[in-house]
Amino acid sequence: MSLFFTSEHEWIRLDGDIATVGISTHAQEALGDIVFAEVPESGRALNKGDEAAVVESVKAASDVYAPVAGEVIEGNPALADNPGLVNSDPEGEGWFFKLKVADCSELDGLMDEAAYREWVKTL
């Protein structure tokens, strides 16, 4: 499974044509304590760049964008009761939604893990 990152700090884990999307360790640190997350319903069609989810910390609200086009197959139900998963395991259990990717070549422009981690150090 390959891990990609956007410059908006979403991560995408691609398994076949199913992409799991979340926000990066860096992003959750910047937001602080997450108190609310709203994830998309399954069946929703997303274009690349659409507002797909909402994440709120004690002090800030932010949108999570669809990094690629596709159809939502699942929003993470665990975030409704335990949004703190985004802080405790951002790139694992704290995922936001899964997409059936329409065109995997859309991932070509994204950073791989090594490039993203290097880039974040420069911010």
Place this chain on the structure above:
Amino acid sequence: MSRIVYNGPTDDHQARGTPYSGDPDGGEGVASDPLRTLALDGWHRARGARMVPFAGYEMPVQYDGVIAEHQWTRQHAGLFDVSHMGQLLFYGERADAALETLLPGELRMLKDGRLRYSLLLDDNGGIVDDLMATRRGDHFYVVVNGATKHDDIAEFERRLPRGVVLDHMKEQALLALQGPEAVAVLEGLAPGVSELSFMQGAMFRVAGQPAWISRSGYTGEDGFEISVDGAVVSKVADALAADERVRPVGLGARDSLRLEAGLPLYGHDLDRETTPVMAGLEFAIGKRRRAEGGFAGAGRILGEIENGTVTKRVGLLVDGRQPVREGAMVLDREANEVGKVTSGTFSPTLGRPIAMAYVPAAMAEPGSQIKLGQRGKLFQAEVTQMPFVPHKYYRKTAGSVTQ
């Protein structure tokens, strides 16, 4: 992830009173004065603080995390650096009477070493700032908000008679130690502070340094504010932080604590468009002052005490888990906007979102159901009594903690 919308007093541009653009970079036309550093700047950084611009300073917004710092303060003792606030001295034979022309508080009869919460008003009764005024022997010591201090000073200098001299203590630092264990911690370093009652202050030595200490704060907890020279504040901060009951706390938790305590924040819940009566701060208008008037905006304000106001500040318990923030709309049954949310966050103590808003007087009764609109979504809320979390101020006359 993008378009982060910051809220509360962690955003410099809101703090300066400019309309919030929703752009965390401040949008166009935002002043870009160089930021000042606090005397404790290195102290905060060494303890892992994340620093943000606020009120013209680089200020610590959080260390471990807002919720952990919030809860630590409610259970133990939180140490806040509020040195960005303005500390002013007013000298002059009739300084109390002169200040009473601008502030509606009872200052002439104020006893030595006693503090009053008061408001600097414009001639129309609008709130220029909220502040704490203390009689200290031959002068008054006044603490004003950091974001407004320069405007306040200009206002005082323009409107006070020549016989009153204002001194801005630019090099003075201010710490706040807040929480149920604050008194035990500080008594160990400054014997005698436990004798102070809520809203009383005196000179002490703490960690060998002279300090003006008052039993006050803005978290709803028992606690103290400690005014010391910036040149020695690190010694005082070190001595306090050496106690395991004390942890440093940033601006983020300061905001959630004061919101739970039902305390308004200038530039958010209070501004020149609001009067003390709209804001529910009638308690700050002394009994004699109500009878005699004679303060800025008295005509309007005394009329509002008599007849009520069109809108009132209320506390809201918001359904669900999503915080409703400053700027959200208060809606009537026909979905017309009839008010605004002025502060909102997720309450760590209550585990649910809370907010303050201005609503039409007819909707201001506790128990009223109110609809709010934010970013195209509707929220249900109920008007509730404030504070959201009971105050724990120490009042000696009652012999114990009172709520």
